[in-house]
Structure formats: C-alpha cells, structure tokens
Amino acid sequence: MSERNYWPHFILALVVFAIVLGVWTIRVAMEHPVELDNSFMMSYREVDENYYQIEQAARAFDKRYRVELRNEILRPGEPLRIVVQDHAGTPIPNAQVEILLTRPETSKYDRRLMATFVGDHYEAQVDYPLEGRWDVVVRVRIGDLFRYFKFKRSTRRIIEDKP
Numbered sequence: 001m002s003e004r005n006y007w008p009h010f011i012l013a014l015v016v017f018a019i020v021l022g023v024w025t026i027r028v029a030m031e032h033p034v035e036l037d038n039s040f041m042m043s044y045r046e047v048d049e050n051y052y053q054i055e056q057a058a059r060a061f062d063k064r065y066r067v068e069l070r071n072e073i074l075r076p077g078e079p080l081r082i083v084v085q086d087h088a089g090t091p092i093p094n095a096q097v098e099i100l101l102t103r104p105e106t107s108k109y110d111r112r113l114m115a116t117f118v119g120d121h122y123e124a125q126v127d128y129p130l131e132g133r134w135d136v137v138v139r140v141r142i143g144d145l146f147r148y149f150k151f152k153r154s155t156r157r158i159i160e161d162k163p
Contacts, residue, residue, distance in 0.1 A: 038107065040148050041100050041139055054148070061147035065092065067140055069151045070121065074134055076155070079123040082115055084140055091120040092142060099124050100137040104152075131155045 040047045040054065047054070070081035080099060084092045097115035109129050115122035128134070136151040 036107065038100060038102065038110070039137060039150055041098070041112075041137060057145060058147045061140070061142075061145045064145065065140070065142065065147075067138065067147065067149050069136060069138070069149075069153070071153060073157065074126075074128060074153045074155045076128055079125045080113075080115070080136065082122040082124075082138060082140075083120070084122060084142075091117075093117045094142065095122070096139075096141040097122045097124075098139045098141075100139075101126055101128075102135050102137065103130070104133055104135055128155055 036044060042050075064086060066085055066087065068083045070083060071078065074080075080101075082097055082099075084095045084097065086092060095117075099111075099113040099115055101111040101113065103109050111126060113124040113126065115124040133152065133154050136153055138149040138151070140147050140149070
C-alpha cells in the first residue's frame with residue numbers, strides 16, 4: 001500500500017485561501033470608502049500645512065475666551081445654543097460662529113450653518129435627518145483669534161464631553 005502525501009494539497013489550499021481573502025478585502029474596501037476627517041472644516045492638506053498656526057491661535061483664544069454648547073441632547077426643532085464669553089463671563093456679541101453638524105461615521109449628512117447672536121448666546125436652527133450620534137464642530141472667530149471645538153451629542157441620550 002502506498003502512502004499519500006497531502007502537503008501539495010495543503011499548499012494549494014493556502015494559496016487559494018490567500019487569494020479569496022485578498023478579493024474579499026478589496027471588495028469590502030470598495031463598499032466602505034474612507035471618509036475624510038473634517039474636524040477643522042478644512043482639507044487634510046490645509047490642516048497639515050497650517051497645524052502650528054492653528055495650535056498657536058487656539059492657545060491665544062483660550063487665554064481670553066471660553067465656548068460651550070448648551071444643548072445636552074439634540075432635539076428636533078430646538079436650535080443649537082452656543083455660549084461665547086470672556087473669562088469674566090461677559091458674552092461676546094461680535095464673534096463669527098460657524099457650525100458643522102456631521103455624523104461620526106460619514107459625511108453624507110453634513111450641515112454647515114452660521115449662528116446668530118441672540119441675547120447672551122449664539123443660535124442656529126438645525127434639522128436632523130437621522131437620529132443618533134452627531135459631532136458638532138464649531139469654529140469661533142473673534143478678530144484675528146479663532147478656535148475649533150468638537151462636541152459629541154446625540155438625539156437620544158446625554159454624551160459626556162471629554163476635554
């Protein structure tokens with residue numbers, strides 16, 4: 001009786017398995033394209049080229065002002081309320097407040113808004129096309145100073161902000 005050698009079958013199976021995994025990886029990658037991060041409302045290249053200036057501006061801004069998002073839960077029909085104050089607590093009425101409302105996993109539902117000063121805070125009316133988690137990216141510009149803030153919010157529950 002002759003013995004059979006199964007090594008050639010095993011090696012052939014490994015090669016076929018590697019090819020199948022490669023095709024599967026490419027297919028999944030094509031179905032789920034990379035989403036560009038827009039934390040600074042700029043392209044990646046612009047952020048890369050100007051990152052030092054963005055950080056310097058943020059430090060200078062933080063020495064004079066503070067910004068907070070009053071909405072703990074995003075509710076349909078309720079405007080976004082953003083407080084811009086100096087460290088003494090005085091509201092700053094002449095700031096330019098731009099808002100980017102985006103989903104963490106996709107840029108398909110992005111909304112860009114300009115907030116207007118109302119009383120002691122800034123407001124922007126928003127319609128939420130989907131329930132769930134949202135990133136609220138805020139750019140505040142006061143004169144030559146500017147700063148970007150990213151708040152994580154949900155239409156369903158309170159999410160803690162991390163400094």
